[in-house]
Amino acid sequence: MACSVCGFQHHCLCEQYPKFQHSIQVALLCHPNELNRATNTGKILLSALSTAEQFVWSRTEPPQELLTLIDEHPNPLLVFPSEHSQPITECHHQRSAEQPLYIVLDATWQEAKKMWRKSPWLQALPQCHLQPTGTSNYTLRRNQNEGNLCTCEVGTELMRTEGRHQQAQQLDDFLHYYLQVFQADRNGHAIKSNKIQ
Template identity: 35%
Template sequence: MPHAVARLRTARLARSAKPFLARGGPKGIRCSGCRLIPSHCMCALRPVVSTHAGMCLLMADIEPIKPSNTGWLIADVVADTFAFGWARTEVDPALLAQLSDPQWQPYVVFPNTFAEPSRVVSDVASTPPHRRPLFILLDGTWDEARKMFRKSPYLDRFPVLSLHPEQLSRYTLRRSQTEAHFCTAEVGAMCLDLAHDTQASQTLDAYLDVYTTRYLQAKQQRPVDLTDGAHVRLQELR
């Protein structure tokens, strides 16, 4: 069964006035499962990892159909991933229902400089014992994410989880305004680590590295190398 981001992608494409043509590959053909060109498909490497935490992706309009989107990778790894399109003027009722589900304790993952100090937390230690952490990730460009944070009043009742990683982003498929910004999958891996889903965190990191490696190999017309560091690390974790 397609995961939440794949379903959102299908719905977004159905609303498109014209076909979305991703660059690369023969006539733009890409695998529907991993979004890579067929010669570099990595569907067979998709890991299966159980997690205590869940992920809720709020995705800017065209994020689900971008081949370089890494929220897709989170949905590959974390079974309890929920994905919703974001719009300023309307809210998906299913999103509101998800955020009100008593099994979850939502956390909006965003820098503390944009939130009231009283909302900011640095870990999930205060999660009630009968609830599971649900990390809300604002998936879009940095400008889009800031807009989503400011203009989503239904998120105002939840704590803001502010991450303070020591490393710089390794993601190379898109340029960011600053090296301090991380791609969605990197943020997801940090959240899983905070929730003590260590195996899932490490696996998502390794899975992202393999995806990035294969994406660039395809772009540069180089064959897949199953013996490189990214593939070996993922295989060890699997």
């Protein structure tokens, strides 16, 4: 029987999730389709970061709690590449010294573009884009465009931007291990090693 928390049948990972009490502040705006996808990595960020919160996107009814959080925060930043976005390093130099509230769209790339296009309140936010330090290791979905990162990888890049390199590496190592376990569990067996390399 599969674990009710991590979802794996042959190799429960619940005890191995990294936990960061003091880290970046992230608001995950999740497309409704993403909530039940086994391939979702936003749940890793939610588990690892005590400062992460999840909100569900709706075209007709923006999440009021997120709008309030944005209104009350001195430095909200939408992490989304567009013709209006700036490199994240420039956003840091130009804006408040207060640690940012990073709004991250948790969706496929096609869904994320739709979310942004149909949400004027998202378009009104200061926008930044990442300049990844490496290529994506995410292999759970087909038709991934080169340069795109999964949600958890976005989190690790944001950590590096904030100078939290040890946390970023720990989360990156866990994601790499998680992907191995996912593939093995989907094929009906446990992996040989039960430790994160």
